[in-house]
Amino acid sequence: MAIHPTAIIADGAQIAPDVEIGAYSIIGANVSIDSGTWVGPHVVIEGHTRIGKNNRIFQFCSLGAMPQDKKYAGEPTRLEIGDNNTIREFCTFNIGTAQDGGVTRIGNDNWIMAYVHLAHDCQVGNHTIFANNATLAGHVHIGDWVILGGFTSVHQFCHIGAHAMTAFSSAVAQDVPPYVMAHGNRAVPSGINAEGLKRRGFTAEQIRNIRNAYKSLYRKGLSFDEAKAEITAQAAEGRDELALFVQFFDTAGRGIIR
Template sequence: MTTLIHPTALVAPGAKLADDVKVGAYSVIGEHVEIGAGTEIGPHVVIEGHTRIGRDNRIFQFASLGAAPQDKKYAGEPTRLEIGDRNTIREFCTFNLGTIQDAGVTRVGSDNWIMAYVHVAHDCQLGDQIILANNTTLAGHVHLGDWVFLGGFTSVHQFCKIGAHAMTAFTAAVTQDIPPYVTAAGNRAAPNGINSEGLKRRGFSSDTIMAIKRAYKALYRQGLSLDEAKAQLAQMAQTEPAVQLLVDFIAQSERGIIR
């Protein structure tokens, strides 16, 4: 293992690194860190706290993972950061530990592409296959579903949820939940169609995409109240399973959806 760790790197004795983990120059790995096989840590990276990182991740220089949350209530509790497999984490990203006011863990799934200067605050829960463009900022307790794509400089208010396959435009300011499939833009973020191109790339059939478009129109374009739209979506979901994702998301929304 020592042949893969640069001599200037500082790896605490209690850290658990798989034999083929690479650690670059001047990086610091803390006492309670676990890193899985095939993961590469660039130079000048700091990984601290109770942080567990899976297999085959690539973490670029100057990232900070597992630092204390930016929450004045945090008092040093042994909360956690968990990162899955095959993620790319670019320069100057900051991922914080969770807090005991929530589940006590910040989670990042697998196969995510996270660009430079992204901030993932305490207690965020990220799924798989997500793209976060440069300078995306997630406040505490934000949840992102699978295949979410957030444009550069997107800011997401604490406790917001963004559903699977949703997308934001450059500089979107998200203050309420974004349902699955929906594209949002503006400050404050407003609905702007569905992510049809992304759905095509992921193999959604033309019939399914058309059903999602009809659901979007019921929710946003027909002048229906939210209760009326929810009733229509529930009816559509009986014949189109993809619409059920919308129905379930709206039912569980606590901040309310963008409209």
């Protein structure tokens, strides 16, 4: 275990033998860090926080602090971080609240740039990229492969579907469906993330089906219920890539961007 002599590790912390911890970092008693993870200097990890394998956590991050929520009364809620994540400088991730599931969760292989804030009870999937200063309010859900442009702000309880993308300085106040690109304040749809889908191996036919679903949602003048029914029917014809739309429509809660 390569722990700098100036680091402070509380009794009870569970640290794998090969974890590296930099100068002046502070690790709380209820923290667990799995093998292969590197913690830079001046990092504070507290609360009931579990960190998986092979993460890189850069200097001046604050992970597992109590939520910025006046209702929080000291409940033993949690922060869970998966494997192979990069978390750059000055990021702040809070634990969850008893009013939700009690856990803030980040999946695997996420690339989190400097000054990103994840508030209480956020749920972040896998393979995401959050550019500098992206900010999530409480209870936000982010799907796999989402890209958030720098200075993107997401309103509490919003959902952003898998493979979606926001432009820089987007203010997201409603749900962003899967595959959709959004921009502006307030964020509006601006097509599908076709280039990202190509890079991830989607076929030309799959991308065409997704584009047609986007047209049903945004270009045909249909009501949301009419568009939902049309996309559901398309998915039922064996266009499996559209299942993400159907699942998203059933779980999203703030109404989609229009």
